[in-house]
Each structure stands twice: as structure tokens, then as C-alpha cells.
Amino acid sequence: MASKHKALVNNKTLLKSKAVQTWARRLHIxxxxxxxxVVLFFAITGITLNRxxxxxxxxxxxxxxxxSLPVELLSSDGGKYVPNESALVKHLTQYARLSGQPSALQVFTEVEDDELLEGEITMDYKGPGYNVAVFIDMASAEAVIEKTHYGAVAILNDLHKGRNSGEVWKWFIDITALLMVFFVLTGVCLLVPKKKTFNTSLKWTVFGSLISLLIFFVAVP
Structure with missing residues (x-):
């Protein structure tokens, strides 16, 4: 028991040291x-997501x-009626001015005596607040492309959720979250030497936590 108390005292002394307080203040600022x-962005989009x-x-x-598509895009080394996926996606992206993340191709063909009776390719592109559905008739080599834009607020909401935003944006959200944790911890560290303020802050922390739990257990269906 005495050793635990001594360790706690040593930890508090370390947090109160000039070097730790200086670095905590710098990091916090x-x-x-x-x-x-970034925090303003996530705060505002939290409201737009909620309402x-x-x-x-x-x-x-x-x-x-x-x-209209070049017929050579609808065949490849894999077979006469197996589309060249990378070339097809590149062509659609360039000439139809599509953005977002393309999905894998879904290919349906009906062949009889090496003749294509029916063939269809479907795929989509997805981005923040944006969706594209692509339907390709392999017999006529024509693509019907339907673009759906949900507006600027939908773009911001999807960025908030990291939805269809790419791997780099997901890492940006992760790093932002970690920095916010550091921001909170350095704030607590700066309060440790101020005993009266620290005790008052702890009371507000307990109060806020209890209110959150009360709302969750009482008001959430």
C-alpha cells in the first residue's frame, strides 16, 4: 500500500515538473x-448528420x-467476351468524367455457338455525396451512365464518416482522433499543479459523464 502511494506521489511530482509542464503547454497550444x-468541421457536420x-x-x-465504347474494351486475353477491366474503367473515367472509387465489374453473358446472345456489365463509382451507376450492353457496346449528386452537405457528411473517401482520408481521421486525445491529456496535465482548479474540473467531468449516462439509459430507446 505504501509503495503504491509513493508511486502515485512520484507520478504527480513528475507531472508538476517544469519540463513536463512546458512540453504539455506547447503541445496543448x-x-x-x-x-x-478540423474540430470545427467535425462539430458542424455532427449537427448536419444528426439533423x-x-x-x-x-x-x-x-x-x-x-x-459508345470501343469494342476492344469488351474482350481481353481472358476470353472473347471477358472485358478488359482496367482499360474499361480508365476509358469510362476519362471520357465520362467520372470520379470516386470504381467497384469491381459484374459481368453477365449468354453465349451460344460462340455468338453473344446477351451480355451486360454493371459497376458503380462511389465518392463523398456522389454515386454513379454504369450499365453496359455488350451487344451494342453502349454504356448508360447515371450520376447522382446529393449536394454539398452530403459531401461533408460523408467526409465526417469517412464514407467512400479513400484510404488517405481514413488515415487523416485516425491521426486527427489521436491528436485530439493528446490535446485532452495535455489539458489534464496542465491542471495537475493547480489543485483547486483540478478538483473543480474533476467535479465537472463527473457531472458531464453522469448526465451523458443518464441520457443514454433513460432517453435512448
Whole structure:
């Protein structure tokens, strides 16, 4: 028991040391300024996500276009009626001006006596607040492309969730979350030497936590 008490005292002494307090203050200030706009972004989009009826467009903008494809894109070394996936995706992205993450191709063919009776390729592109459905008739080598835009707020909401935003953006969210943890911990560290303020802050922490738990257990269905 005495050893635990001694270790606790030593930890408090370490946190109160000038070097630790100096670095905690620097990190707290610099992280807060680095994340200023990012935290505002996540705070505001938290509201727009929570109240989609107030902010998100009820009717998305939908447009459709038809694109003729070179027939060589619909065959490959894998077979006469096996599309060249990479070349096809590149062609669609360039000439239909598509963005987002393309899905894998879904190919359906009906062949009789080496003749294509029916063939269809489907795929989609997905990005923040954006979706594209592609339907390709292999017999006519025509692609019908339907673009759906859900508006600027939907883009921000998807970025908040990391939805269809790419791997780099996911890492950005992870790093931001870790920096916010450091921001909180350095704030606590700065309070340790101020005994009266620290004790008051602990009371507010307990109060806020209890209110959150009360709302969860009482008000959440």
C-alpha cells in the first residue's frame, strides 16, 4: 500500500515538473491551433448528420448520359467476351468524367455457338455525396451512365464518416482522433499543479459523464 502511494506521489511530482509542464503547454497550444478548423468541421457536420432533414437535399440531382465504347474494351486475353477491366474503367473515367472509387465489374453473358446472345456489365463509382451507376450492353457496346449528386452537405457528411473517401482520408481521421486525445491529456496535465482548479474540473467531468449516462439509459430507446 505504501509503495503504491509513493508511486502515485512520484507520478504527480513528475507531472508538476517544469519540463513536463512546458512540453504539455506547447503541445496543448500547437495541437489546438493545428486542429482548430478540423474540430470545427467535425462539430458542424455532427449537427448536419444528426439533423439530415434540415440540411440534406430531399431530392438529389440525377443526370444520365450514353457513351459508345470501343469494342476492344469488351474482350481481353481472358476470353472473347471477358472485358478488359482496367482499360474499361480508365476509358469510362476519362471520357465520362467520372470520379470516386470504381467497384469491381459484374459481368453477365449468354453465349451460344460462340455468338453473344446477351451480355451486360454493371459497376458503380462511389465518392463523398456522389454515386454513379454504369450499365453496359455488350451487344451494342453502349454504356448508360447515371450520376447522382446529393449536394454539398452530403459531401461533408460523408467526409465526417469517412464514407467512400479513400484510404488517405481514413488515415487523416485516425491521426486527427489521436491528436485530439493528446490535446485532452495535455489539458489534464496542465491542471495537475493547480489543485483547486483540478478538483473543480474533476467535479465537472463527473457531472458531464453522469448526465451523458443518464441520457443514454433513460432517453435512448
Amino acid at each position: 500547437y495541437i489546438s491551433m493545428a486542429l482548430l478548423l 439530415p432533414a434540415l440540411f440534406v437535399k430531399s431530392q438529389p440531382d440525377i443526370s444520365q448520359l450514353t457513351l
